[in-house]
Amino acid sequence: MKTRRTLVAGALTAVGLLLTACGGGGSGDGGDGPVSLTFQSLSDQPAAIAATQKIVGDWNKAHPDVQVKIVPAGWDGVYDKLITQFNAGSAPDIVHYEAAGIAPFATDGFLADLTPYLSAEKRADIPKGVLDSVTVDGKVIAQPTELQSYVVFANKTQLQQAGVTIPTGASMTWDQLREIAKAATKDGKFGLGWGLSSPTAAFVALAPGFGGKYFEGTGNDAKLTAGPGEQALPQLVDAMAHQDKSILPVTLTQSGTKALAPFYAGQIAMTVQGSYQAANIAKDAPKGFDWVVLPPLAGSAGPAQAANPQTLSVNKDSAHVKEAAEFVDFFTGTENLAAINEADALIPPTTSARQALATKLAGKNGWDAILASGEHLTSAPYLFAGKYAQWKDTVATPAYQQFLAQKIDAAGLAKQLEDGWKNVSK
Amino acid sequence: MRVLVRPAQYFALALYILFLGFPVLWLVSASVKSSGELNSLTVSLLPSEWHWDNYSEALDKQGLIRSAANSLIVALASTALSVLIAVPAAYVLARLKGKVRAAGVGWILVSQVFPVVLIILPLFLILRTLGLADNLAGLTLVHTTYMLPFALWMLQGYVAAIPVELEEAGAVDGASRLTVLRTIVFPLLAPGVVATAMFSFVSSWNEFFFALVLLQSPENYTLPITLTMFVGGEGKVALGPLAAGAVLAAIPSIVFFGILRKKLTGGLMAGAVKG
Numbered sequence: 001m002k003t004r005r006t007l008v009a010g011a012l013t014a015v016g017l018l019l020t021a022c023g024g025g026g027s028g029d030g031g032d033g034p035v036s037l038t039f040q041s042l043s044d045q046p047a048a049i050a051a052t053q054k055i056v057g058d059w060n061k062a063h064p065d066v067q068v069k070i071v072p073a074g075w076d077g078v079y080d081k082l083i084t085q086f087n088a089g090s091a092p093d094i095v096h097y098e099a100a101g102i103a104p105f106a107t108d109g110f111l112a113d114l115t116p117y118l119s120a121e122k123r124a125d126i127p128k129g130v131l132d133s134v135t136v137d138g139k140v141i142a143q144p145t146e147l148q149s150y151v152v153f154a155n156k157t158q159l160q161q162a163g164v165t166i167p168t169g170a171s172m173t174w175d176q177l178r179e180i181a182k183a184a185t186k187d188g189k190f191g192l193g194w195g196l197s198s199p200t201a202a203f204v205a206l207a208p209g210f211g212g213k214y215f216e217g218t219g220n221d222a223k224l225t226a227g228p229g230e231q232a233l234p235q236l237v238d239a240m241a242h243q244d245k246s247i248l249p250v251t252l253t254q255s256g257t258k259a260l261a262p263f264y265a266g267q268i269a270m271t272v273q274g275s276y277q278a279a280n281i282a283k284d285a286p287k288g289f290d291w292v293v294l295p296p297l298a299g300s301a302g303p304a305q306a307a308n309p310q311t312l313s314v315n316k317d318s319a320h321v322k323e324a325a326e327f328v329d330f331f332t333g334t335e336n337l338a339a340i341n342e343a344d345a346l347i348p349p350t351t352s353a354r355q356a357l358a359t360k361l362a363g364k365n366g367w368d369a370i371l372a373s374g375e376h377l378t379s380a381p382y383l384f385a386g387k388y389a390q391w392k393d394t395v396a397t398p399a400y401q402q403f404l405a406q407k408i409d410a411a412g413l414a415k416q417l418e419d420g421w422k423n424v425s426k
Numbered sequence: 427m428r429v430l431v432r433p434a435q436y437f438a439l440a441l442y443i444l445f446l447g448f449p450v451l452w453l454v455s456a457s458v459k460s461s462g463e464l465n466s467l468t469v470s471l472l473p474s475e476w477h478w479d480n481y482s483e484a485l486d487k488q489g490l491i492r493s494a495a496n497s498l499i500v501a502l503a504s505t506a507l508s509v510l511i512a513v514p515a516a517y518v519l520a521r522l523k524g525k526v527r528a529a530g531v532g533w534i535l536v537s538q539v540f541p542v543v544l545i546i547l548p549l550f551l552i553l554r555t556l557g558l559a560d561n562l563a564g565l566t567l568v569h570t571t572y573m574l575p576f577a578l579w580m581l582q583g584y585v586a587a588i589p590v591e592l593e594e595a596g597a598v599d600g601a602s603r604l605t606v607l608r609t610i611v612f613p614l615l616a617p618g619v620v621a622t623a624m625f626s627f628v629s630s631w632n633e634f635f636f637a638l639v640l641l642q643s644p645e646n647y648t649l650p651i652t653l654t655m656f657v658g659g660e661g662k663v664a665l666g667p668l669a670a671g672a673v674l675a676a677i678p679s680i681v682f683f684g685i686l687r688k689k690l691t692g693g694l695m696a697g698a699v700k701g
Contacts, residue, residue: 044658046483074654077638080543084639088550090559098659257465257663265467276662284462310659 035066035320037327038092040073042310047343055336059327066323068094086110086315093318094327099133099142100308103383106141107219112314113139117325122332125350129378133307136384142311143332144349146341148274149305149373150206152177152294153281153366158269159184162191170372171298174209174236177270181246184269192240193251193268195259196404199234200396202272204382205306206233209299215381215388222385224421226414232299234403235410242406252404264289275370279345282365293366296373305373306380309349347374387424395420450676457481457669464665480666481674484656490671492645493652498678500562500648501630504569508577508626509619511570516581517611521590531582534575542572546639553640560642568640569630576629577622584618585611620686627682649675 043052049072056068071092073081079101085091086105095102095111105111118140123131126144134142152172159166162184167176181191196202204214212229215222241247248268251259256273257280263271264285281291296303312331314324330336337353338360347370348354354371361367382388399416402408408416451471456464460477484490519530549568550559558564588611596606634650641647653675656668 042659044655044662044664071642072644072655074651074657075659076654076657077634080635081638084547084550085642087547088554090550090554090642261465261467264462264465267467280461280465284465286462 034064035323037066037068037094037318037320037324038071039068039094039327040071040092040096042073042075042078042096043340043344044075045344048340051336051340051343055331055340059330066320066327068327089317091315091317093315093320093324095313095315096145096310097142097313098308098310099144099380100383100388102134102142102311102313103136104386105313106136106139107386110316111141112316112318112321112325113141114143114314114325114328115140117322117329118143119329122329122350125334125352127349127351127375127377129304129380130307130309130349132379133309133383134311142313143328144307144309144311145332145337146310146344146346147307147349147374147377148276148346149296149370149377150202150272151275151366151370151373152270152272152297153263153277154270154292154294155263155266155268156290156292158189158266162186162269166292167295169295171303171376172295173298174233177294177297178236178240178244178246181240181270182244185244185246189266190248190262190268191246191270193248193259193262193271194237195254195256195271195273196237196252196400197255197258198397199237199400199404200392203230203233203400204392204396205308205380206297206299208304208306208378209233209297209301211299211301213381215385218384218386220386220425222381222425224385224391224418226417229301230417231410231414234400234413238404238406241404253401260284270294275347275373276345278366278370291366293369295369296376303373303376304378305376306382307349307377308380308383310346347371347377349374385425387421391421391424395424453669453676454673456665457673459666461666477666480670483664483667484670484674487652487655487667487671489644489647490649490652490674493647493649494675494678496562496646497631497649497675500566500569501627501678503566504573504630505623505626507566507570508573509623511574512577512581512622513615513619516578517585517607517615519578520582520585534579537575542635546636549636550639559640560646562646565637565640565646565648568636569633572633572636573626573629577626580622580625581615581618584615584621588614624683624686628679631679 039056041049041052043049052070056070060067078097082091082095082097082101082105086108091110095105102111122143130144130147131140134140134144154166156166159180164180164183167180177192184191194202207214207230210229210232212227212232214226214230215224217223237247237252241249241252248259248262251262251268251271256277259268259271260273260277260280262268263281275293278293285291312328314321314328318324332350334350334352334356337348337350338356341348341353342357342361348357354374358368358371385391396417399408399413399420402416403410403413455471455473457480458476458478459473459480460475463474463477519527522530553559553561553564553568556564558567592610592614593606596610597603601609632650633648634654637648637651638654641651653668653671656664656671658664
């Protein structure tokens with residue numbers, strides 16, 4: 001899929017350079033009526049769609065001279081759609097995507113610089129690491145809207161039966177997790193299940209907790225290092241799976257969502273998942289299933305995780321960049337962010353919205369721990385590494401899978417990751 | 427021993443039908459299971475509790491019925507266009523000799539070589555210039571163009587399989603060229619036309635990439651585009667509603683096949699008698 005993405009990007013950019021002269025601006029209106037803006041939204045959950053419609057409705061009511069129209073789109077294939085739209089000069093005025101996906105469009109000059117429209121107050125409200133994830137060449141090219149972190153969901157009853165004291169506090173260490181998993185592995189049940197069929201995203205996102213960065217630099221000049229900080233987590237998982245035997249083996253080859261089934265069935269006491277799964281667990285877990293979100297996981301460098309927020313950007317070719325940027329600023333207001341993140345069970349990227357949500361939900365369904373994990377989200381160098389997507393799919397994921405299956409050792413893994421990066425970024 | 431042969435044949439046939447039909451059964455079953463049951467380790471073909479909400483959610487989602495209607499319009503129109511263009515072209519291609527035929531066949535093969543991502547941007551710009559970029563008529567033209575080479579390839583094989591001696595015999599009996607085509611060639615070609623129509627319909631009905639890129643307005647979205655809305659970011663999938671949507675999406679194809687299946691066998695018989 002990602003190889004195809006690269007082909008799409010290369011082919012369309014080349015053809016686009018020749019043909020963009022035929023293209024026009026983003027918004028099509030030019031008459032005397034109200035300004036009309038198109039907003040391509042990827043909201044997929046019914047509650048999030050409703051929240052998005054309400055925000056847009058509120059804006060349209062308050063701004064009769066600037067009307068926003070929602071254009072729903074799906075996540076599947078959105079990269080292909082956007083790259084064609086941008087190259088053909090027909091992209092929507094406001095674009096919803098994730099930071100990892102939107103950064104290349106900014107590098108190619110398709111996105112407006114939102115820095116002049118970002119108030120000092122809003123800038124101070126967004127943690128630096130999150131703001132870094134939407135900053136390209138010193139320009140803010142998107143406003144973050146939603147974040148996810150990796151958290152540990154635990155079956156409280158199962159842990160208590162295993163004689164484990166359930167951790168509380170601001171954070172818990174990975175070593176603590178390992179000990180708890182070992183203690184809960186008994187009677188044919190396992191302490192942990194972790195859906196690692198595509199492990200790269202989780203390993204890269206959690207590496208900052210061990211001081212791992214993976215990438216230095218940007219674009220095709222980015223350099224990759226698979227040193228101790230980057231290797232710490234894969235090696236810990238390997239030790240838990242093969243020495244402690246405290247991870248249910250089948251989950252290592254499953255998706256994250258698939259690993260929820262053994263969690264509900266009591267086969268595993270804990271599972272590492274994206275924080276958004278809280279909503280699914282609340283909905284799908286059997287009646288009486290007593291679950292809890294454990295405190296944020298901390299490695300040797302603390303509980304940091306790399307942030308890859310969902311974002312709103314403005315098409316540079318839009319005829320109404322200023323109005324679109326103002327809408328983005330409105331959309332990312334405290335109340336709106338709290339509403340949309342509650343609907344999607346994700347973490348607001350601004351401190352004020354996180355506080356508003358914490359006050360509203362008061363610990364319901366593990367929200368306290370989830371929101372706490374959001375405070376440790378930091379910058380993600382991989383967002384700006386030019387061929388990251390290609391490396392992830394063609395090099396890193398197969399290499400990690402081989403490592404977790406014990407077909408290669410740690411040195412072999414590091415070599416594959418580093419040599420693979422050199423090859424794809426040539 | 428001989429008595430056992432027929433039951434064994436029926437048993438084998440039943441097993442084969444079960445094998446072929448199992449994914450469909452599983453899809454229908456998934457479409458009426460609750461999210462909790464779909465994410466449970468307990469596997470059962472029949473749901474423990476029938477959960478019809480998936481269907482209402484699927485129908486509510488982004489206008490599934492409107493998308494299905496759009497898909498049907500595009501699929502039927504592009505099928506009709508493909509067949510109308512392909513039948514005479516395939517006849518000429520199959521009966522023609524020499525360099526023109528070789529060039530035609532070569533062009534069909536070459537046209538299949540280009541990846542769609544290479545042609546999508548110029549295509550988008552051309553259609554936009556014509557005012558057909560975000561338009562079902564534009565998508566119909568693209569689907570027709572996309573399906574035509576394969577339809578031609580399929581049909582020219584069917585034409586080539588009709589012995590030219592039959593046409594010559596008709597001519598010897600005094601039939602005009604048109605009469606030969608109408609009374610001899612077309613009846614024999616009917617099964618090929620039906621098979622090509624089926625292929626064209628299914629290709630257009632399932633086509634995703636062109637529709638994804640060319641259609642910008644939600645009111646013009648086709649079914650494959652709308653079905654992707656059930657797949658969210660971070661790998662989130664609304665499995666129950668997606669299965670329900672897929673079941674509903676399969677119905678027009680099944681109906682279309684049901685209608686054409688009779689024509690397929692009818693055409694075969696007609697060809698045999700006339701031949």
